[in-house]
Amino acid sequence: MAFKGQIVIDTEHCKGCGVCLEACPMHCIELSKNVNGKGYNYTHVVNENCIGCASCAIVCPDGVISVYKVKC
Amino acid sequence: MANDIVKPENLVYTKTKVLTDNVMHYCPGCGHGTAHRIIAEVIDEMGIQDKTVGVSPVGCSVMAYNYFDVDFQEAAHGRAPAVATAIKRLNPDLFVFTYQGDGDLAAIGTAETIHAANRGENITMVFINNGIYGMTGGQMAPTTLVGMKSATTPYGRRVDLNGYPLRITELLATLPGTYYVTRQSVHTPANVRKAKAAMRKAFENQKLGKGLSFVEIVSSCNSGWKMTPVQANKWMEENMFPNYPLGDIKVDGKIAEGITADRLVVSNPLTVVK
Numbered sequence: 001m002a003f004k005g006q007i008v009i010d011t012e013h014c015k016g017c018g019v020c021l022e023a024c025p026m027h028c029i030e031l032s033k034n035v036n037g038k039g040y041n042y043t044h045v046v047n048e049n050c051i052g053c054a055s056c057a058i059v060c061p062d063g064v065i066s067v068y069k070v071k072c
Numbered sequence: 073m074a075n076d077i078v079k080p081e082n083l084v085y086t087k088t089k090v091l092t093d094n095v096m097h098y099c100p101g102c103g104h105g106t107a108h109r110i111i112a113e114v115i116d117e118m119g120i121q122d123k124t125v126g127v128s129p130v131g132c133s134v135m136a137y138n139y140f141d142v143d144f145q146e147a148a149h150g151r152a153p154a155v156a157t158a159i160k161r162l163n164p165d166l167f168v169f170t171y172q173g174d175g176d177l178a179a180i181g182t183a184e185t186i187h188a189a190n191r192g193e194n195i196t197m198v199f200i201n202n203g204i205y206g207m208t209g210g211q212m213a214p215t216t217l218v219g220m221k222s223a224t225t226p227y228g229r230r231v232d233l234n235g236y237p238l239r240i241t242e243l244l245a246t247l248p249g250t251y252y253v254t255r256q257s258v259h260t261p262a263n264v265r266k267a268k269a270a271m272r273k274a275f276e277n278q279k280l281g282k283g284l285s286f287v288e289i290v291s292s293c294n295s296g297w298k299m300t301p302v303q304a305n306k307w308m309e310e311n312m313f314p315n316y317p318l319g320d321i322k323v324d325g326k327i328a329e330g331i332t333a334d335r336l337v338v339s340n341p342l343t344v345v346k
Contacts, residue, residue, distance in 0.1 A: 004077065005077065005084075006077040008078060013095055015100035015101070017100035017101030017301040017302075018101070018300070018302050019101050019259070019305070021302075022260075022305070040100065053261075054084055054085040057085045058261045058264045059106060059258070059259070059260065059261055059264055060105075060106070061096075061098065061100075061102055061103065061104070061105030061106045061109075062096055063091060064087075065085075066083065066085065066086040067084050067085040067086070068078050068079065068082040068083055069077070069082055070076070070077050070082050
């Protein structure tokens with residue numbers, strides 16, 4: 001059974017530490033070239049491979065990621 | 073496509089409501105944020121938000137009370153276990169936890185820590201070990217590894233000058249008053265899940281009233297170690313874990329399987345940082 005997921009990142013509270021990049025098994029996340037109000041290069045989603053495993057959200061020190069998941 | 077998935081009924085993970093919406097003051101990539109979150113999730117899952125009191129230390133996590141939506145008490149430097157003892161003894165029905173770093177728990181608060189553990193106070197102690205004094209600028213802590221550079225040991229910690237790293241978790245496991253002693257980390261998803269299970273057990277143990285539960289979380293201090301968060305996590309795996317091996321040390325009042333006497337009383341550091 002396959003799952004399809006999507007993450008919503010609170011980019012204003014993201015500190016751009018990059019821990020979620022290492023945790024993502026599908027390499028969906030990268031650091032943006034843009035910065036948020038605090039001057040951090042926030043993370044953003046770069047492809048649609050997300051499977052909704054929530055690994056990124058679980059390791060995020062600031063808890064800025066929400067994960068949605070559906071069966072398909 | 074996006075709108076098909078992002079619906080409330082498809083939500084599988086979001087920040088727990090036990091954490092407030094305040095932006096944490098911790099550096100990017102700091103393990104404190106993840107450690108806060110697993111504690112908050114355990115409080116949420118157990119449904120004890122209105123019955124929990126935290127005690128915050130002095131150190132980076134001095135303002136932990138801004139981030140948890142539970143009752144909190146600030147303690148003097150190192151004295152969190154003493155304050156937690158008073159709260160728990162006066163209100164035995166409350167769930168009381170302390171949240172301390174290595175400078176607070178293993179340096180200035182050693183006496184309070186050891187005696188609270190030896191008295192078998194029925195509280196949960198969370199110990200964040202990053203081997204350095206993070207808040208004051210990266211000075212050597214008791215837990216700094218041999219050979220590890222810090223602001224006060226710029227050529228690396230020397231055994232002849234600075235002594236050995238203190239493994240206070242192993243030390244506490246040898247005391248009869250501790251019921252559950254474990255060492256975890258929060259740098260990968262698998263480790264966070266294990267740490268959360270350990271934290272849940274440590275809070276559940278307060279219902280049993282059999283002694284102190286102690287959870288050490290080996291964490292990185294990327295600012296103090298002068299590394300990026302991802303580099304710091306790798307450095308932690310290579311250098312911190314051989315000295316501070318992960319896993320349960322004491323479970324249900326008995327030394328865990330596979331923990332030898334050598335491991336508990338070993339006097340020499342296992343590895344030296346180059």
